[in-house]
Amino acid sequence: MWKSVLTATALIAASACAASAHPEPSPVRATPIAYESDAVECMVRRTPTLHGVRLEALARGDRDAYGDYEFVITKGGAGGSSDIVQEGEFDLSAGQQVLGEAEFSMGRRDYYRARLVLRDGGGVVCRDELRS
Numbered sequence: 001m002w003k004s005v006l007t008a009t010a011l012i013a014a015s016a017c018a019a020s021a022h023p024e025p026s027p028v029r030a031t032p033i034a035y036e037s038d039a040v041e042c043m044v045r046r047t048p049t050l051h052g053v054r055l056e057a058l059a060r061g062d063r064d065a066y067g068d069y070e071f072v073i074t075k076g077g078a079g080g081s082s083d084i085v086q087e088g089e090f091d092l093s094a095g096q097q098v099l100g101e102a103e104f105s106m107g108r109r110d111y112y113r114a115r116l117v118l119r120d121g122g123g124v125v126c127r128d129e130l131r132s
Helices: 002-021
Strands: 040-048 052-061 064-077 080-093 096-105 111-120 123-131
Touching: 040 064, 040 111, 040 123, 052 064, 052 080, 052 111, 064 096, 080 096
Parallel strands: none
Antiparallel strands: 040 052, 052 096, 064 080, 064 111, 111 123
C-alpha cells in the first residue's frame, strides 16, 4: 500500500517538475485592456474640397495600442443613399495613423454621417461620429 502511495506521489511531483521546466511560450503581444481610455483618441476629420468633402479616420495614442477599426460613411440625398465601409487593423506606436479616407461630391440637399470605432481585445477603445 505504501509503495503505491509513494509511486503516485513521485509521479505527481515528476509531472509538476516537467510542466514547470517547459512552460508554454508567452504571446508576442499581450491583449491590451482599454475601454474608451484617454490614452487612445480617434476622430473623423472633415476637409472641404472643390465639389464636396474629404473625410479621414484618424487615431492617435499616448501608448502602444492595436486592434480593429471600422469606418462607416453613409451619404444620402435626392437619389437615395449609399454606404462606404472601411475596416481593418490598427497598430499605434505612440503616434498618429490615418486609418481610412473617402472623398465624394456633395449636392445642396445631400448629407452624410461618418462613424469611426476602434476596438481591442477588451472592447471599444474609442469612437467618433461626424454628421453634415
